Structures are given as structure tokens and as C-alpha cells.
Amino acid sequence: MTVLDKVAPEGSKAGERVSPRPTFRHRLSRWDVKVSPYLYIAPFFIVFGIVGLFPLLYTAYVSTFKWKAGDDDPDFIGLDNYKELFADSQFWNALVNTISIFLLSSVPQLVFAVLLAALLGARLRGATGWRVGILLPYAASLVAIGIIFANLFGPKYGLVNGVLQTIGLDPIDWQANRFGSHVAIAIMVNWRWTGYNALIVLAAMQAIPKELHEAALIDGAGTWRRFFNVTLPLLKPTLIFVIITSTIGGLQIFTEPKLFDAMPGSNNGGSTNQFQTVTLYLYQTAFQNASLGYASAIAWVLFLIIILIALVNFFLTGRIARTPAVKKK
């Protein structure tokens, strides 16, 4: 691109490479070279600035006030909201719930997604039908799923407890039992996302060159051996992507626990907050208690936690991803 700079403007004499007074067209083309790239990428930064950066910074600003919605002049209290937050047992409880639900959903989800992808990658009759089929839960309305699952896991008249009782087990109060509620919510999340992740893994699986499998086959590797020694190592970059996206989604889980509550419209996450997640607590603080300052502090702490976990993810997975390359040498 910079080559353009040196091209003499039209009408200049040969040999006179740089005119002492550049013409308007010349200057225009120089600006074009310097400015255009920024203009081309500007829309992203402008939009990001308005809907991403500004809210982020403004939230940080609001978090330094005792700000009730409708207050005319909120009090500046510095970092007091954060001090209060770190001593707030409800926040820590919500954080533990979030991480528990996240682990209960992400780990099995990943395992099942890879297994499903391996199954779908095998020679199947009507492969497209199966592949579309596992994506269907993802296309269903999240709210509808939430309501249906909350019904299934009803303590008295729910289908799941009905099944448990017919096979001679004790019914579980899915909303009262802390671990039970986490399992139920994780099942909701898994049902929706496993197929979606399986398709991403499947796409990566199909990009693995056939020759590698053939070579392994000639070397005498069985199906499982090939899966663990050929397929899985080559899937690593894709798995990293899937892990990071599901981490971000998992830490922000909101709709499922909100709809799982027996009390309609409640943000409590159960009678003793047994399944209240951080975003649910954030929502309750901001829009039910109208404490905008405190809610902003929660939002910022959640943001920092997500960044922290993403960084840990990045370093860990980066290290794992490097290993196959080393082996090749």
C-alpha cells in the first residue's frame, strides 16, 4: 500500500519523482492510504465503544455510589460497595452455586459432545438427519425449556420424581435440595448445549486428514487407540474454543435458575438461595432492590472473575495445545 506514496501524480514530468507542491489528488491518495484502513475498521470500534466500553466504564463509575434507582443525587461512597460485597455471604453463596452449576454442566457436556461427534462421524444412514436432530434442542426457546424442565423436576407432581417412585426410589425435592437443584439446572443446560458443541467438534473431526487414520490403522491401532492417539490430540484447538465459550456462558447462567424457582418471577433462587447464581443476584439487586451502585459492583467483580478464569484457561490450554507440535519433531 505504501508504494502508492511514491507514484508521481498524473501530469508530472518524468524523472520528477516528488513534486514540491503535491496536487490535491496526490494528497487525497496519501490520506486515503493513511486514513482509510482506520475508517474501514472504525465501525467496529465505534460500536464497541458505545455498547461495550462505555457501559463497562460507566458501570465502574456507578459502582462507587450508593445509588438507588430514582434517587436524585446519589452519594459517592468510593469503594464501600466492594468492601460490603466481599463481606456479603449471599454473594459468595451465589458464586459457589455458579461454579458448581458450571462444573456440573460443562464437564459432562464436553465428554458427551465428543462422544456424540464420534458417533455422528461414523458411517450412519441419514447422517444429516441425525446431525440436524442433535441441534434441535439448541433451536428451542430457552424460556420454554426452562418452564418444561421446572415442571419435570416438580417436587410433588413432577415427572422425574414420578419415575423415581415407580422404580422404588425416594422422591427428591429438587428445589429444596441444594445439590439436587444444581443437578437439575445442569441437566437443562446440557440438554440445550451438548448437540451444539457436538457439531463444532464434529466439524473439526472431519477436518482431520484421513491419511493419519489410515497410517495408524496400518500400524495396528484399534478404534479406541486411534480415537485417543489421533483424533483427540488434533481436536485440542477446537476443544479449547468450546471450553472457553462454555466458561463464559456458564458463569453468566441466568434464565435456567430464574425459571426453575417455584415462585413465579422470583429472583431468590430457592427458599434459601440454594440455586441463586451471581447474575441472578445481580439482577435482583439492580432491578428488584433498585440498588444500582451495589449491582454495578457485583457486575464488575463478575467481569474480573470471568477475565481471571479466561486467563487461567488460556495459559493452561495453551500449554496443552503446544505438546503435539513438540512431539512431531
Add this chain to the structure above:
Amino acid sequence: MRTIRNGLVLALGITMTALGASACSGGGEQQPPAAANPNEHVDLTLATFTEFGYEDLIPEYERLHPNIKITHHKTGQGGPYHEELVTKLAAGSGLADVTALEEGHLSDFLDKGSKFNDLSKIGPADASPDRWLNWKYEAAKTKDGKLIGYGTDIGPLAMCYRKDMFKAAGLPDDPEAVKPLFATWDSYFAAGADFVKKSNGKAWFDSASQNFNAMVNQLPEGYIGTDDKLAVEKNQGIKDAWAKVTDAVAKGESAKLTAFSNEWNTGFAQGAFATKVCPAWMLGVIKEHAGPENAGKWAVTAAFPGGGGNWGGSFLTVPTQSKHPREAAELAAWLTAPEQQIKAFQAKGNFPSQVKALTDPALLSYTNPYFGDTKVGELFAEQAKKVQKPQYKGPGDGQIQENATQPALQAVEQGKSAADGWNQLVEAAKKITR
């Protein structure tokens, strides 16, 4: 074209006058805005939630006032509706000219009284205090005596019960004969313990918080004292109610079904409990969920433990954001006039709060076939008159009920001890009011 422009100029003039009037409201006497011009074209908005029964009334009002065009915004659930109202009040724009408020949320808005017009000043003369039951009228007054809302419906309390389940347990089942069981809360819970024993562990009521809410509503003060400070620990009435309700839970009287949950809905169809505190609007809920196969099994009687009580009902307000406060107040007054309230009652069963409506033959002769052709209009009119005065509710009262009391009682039903549950309630209430 000219008339429209003239209209605009006039509207502007009226708005300016209205603004001027509200601007100088600081000094005691508030001037009413200029009289409405009957030829001026005015667009009004009306915001309600769930069912108010105004669908046929709005075209009628527009027919009577050809210069007025009403846009009606209906919202499904009350909770999100009121959350949005707080945001719009804070933002200073977006509220409808006539905005409905529910009784349970009213205290939060009485606290922000400066953002609403005083209807006793700008409303039409026929909307005088004697139109309403006294306690309904008083409930919408701020501490400094400003009337921010016209009462619409009310929820006078009576007791609903399952005739067949009473009979099976050997209890009296005739509406007159059951009245002594529902005389006081003590007799009610004692009858419940008796019922549980005689019916092999069937539940007496749907959930603890439904009864507890009604008991607390009967007290002169709620969770917040008249000094607007949290009084839950000092309020002996609340403590007694807590002891009685949790004791009943321990005796197996509760079906432990959270109100308005799916399980609760199913509970009506399955006959999971024998009695239900019944505000007038609850009859429709029971009929819907218990279904036609249970017709005639439910009954309602003109008795309620501890006298009368009210649960629910709404108010129509005119926020100061409104550009046409005078016209909006006129519309709100018309919608809450006895004649219109009777029509809303016939359309959706919202029980009127107007003295004249309560003696109207259309209301008194109204029967409900689902409840064995009981004259429910007459029954609830009787119950409405038993309510003496409004409870003092400070800001945050409704939220304590929803986010402190209800979860705490639910936790007790799920196995927490009554003492731990009480601590949970107090801690959560402190957090809400801090």
C-alpha cells in the same frame, strides 16, 4: 388543518399552565390546571397489568369523548410491570398518563409521592372521597395527605374449602355450619390439626405464606413501622402469626405448594388441600385450575379468621410526567366510578371498591355456579365491609413479603426449624431496608 394547529397551541397552553401549577405546588395551595377544552384532541395512554376488565369500557369512553383517543398498554405479570415503573419514574419519562398500581407495591410509590399528581386537587368533583370504601380511599394517601390514586378493585377475604374433603373427614360441610371453624386463626389451625388426623395426613391449606400474608395484613402495622423503620422484630403481632403458622406446618397442615407455581396449579386439580384463603379474585383462579371435573366440590363462606381482611386490588394514578393530567384524571375517575366498576366486575370478576357498587343489584344478585350457585357478590360485599382501616405499609413492605417472608416460610416447609426460619426472615428484611 387549522383546527388541529389551534388545538396544538391550546394543548401547549394547557400544558404550560399545568407545569406552572405543579411548579408552584410547594406553597400549600395547589392551583388546579385550566379546565379541559372539550374540542381539543388529546391522546391518552393507559397502562394496566393482568386483567382490569377495561376492554369494552375504553371504546365507550372514546364514544362519549370524541376528542380523546386512548391507547391501552396491557402487561401480563404484575412483578415485572412494577419493576419497570420504578425505572420509568427514575428516568423521568415513559409512564402512561393513567398508570395502574397494585396494592402490594403501592407503598413504594407513596414514598415517591412527588412524582404523582394529587387527584384530590385535579380530579373531577364527582370523584369525592365518599365514592370509595373509606379504607380503600385512605390507602392511596401519602404522609402529607396527597391522594395519588383512585381505587379500582379490592380483594375482600373469605374462606374457600372443599366440601367433599370436609365430609370425608367427618367435619361439617354446610357453608353456615363451617363458620365457627373459621372464626379465629386458633380455631382455624385447630380444625386443621383435627382434619389432618381424620383424613390420614391430607393437607389443610396450600402453603404457609398464603395464610401468613393474610394474618399480617390484618395487623394495624406491617413489617415497617410508622417511622418507616423496619419493625418486624418489635411487632408482636407478626411474631405471634409466625408461631401459629409454623406450628401448623409442623403438624402437617401445609401442602407446601408455592402459590402460583405449576405445582400449586396441579394441587387444585388433585385436591391436595382442603381450605384456601380466598380474596374475591381467587374464585376465578380456583375454577381455572381445579377444572370442570371438580365443579361443585369447592365452596365459599362469609367467614374469615380474625374478622375481615383485604388482599390485592389496584389504584389508577396520574404521574406528573403526564402532559394531560386533567384529562387523565377525568378518565381515571370515570373508570373507577361505580357504574364502570360493576361492568369490570361482570367482565373479569374484579370486585369493586365503591360504596354504591356494593349495594348494586347487579353485584348482589351475582352468583357463581362453580361454587354451588353461591351469591358471591353479596358474600364478598359483606366481607368487604368487615375491613376497618388500611394497614400502614412503609416502603419495602411488599418486597419483604415476597423476598424475605415467603422464602423463609418455604424453607420452614422444606425442613428448616421455625427459629432458623425467623432469623432468615429478619436478616433478609434488614438487607432489603438497609
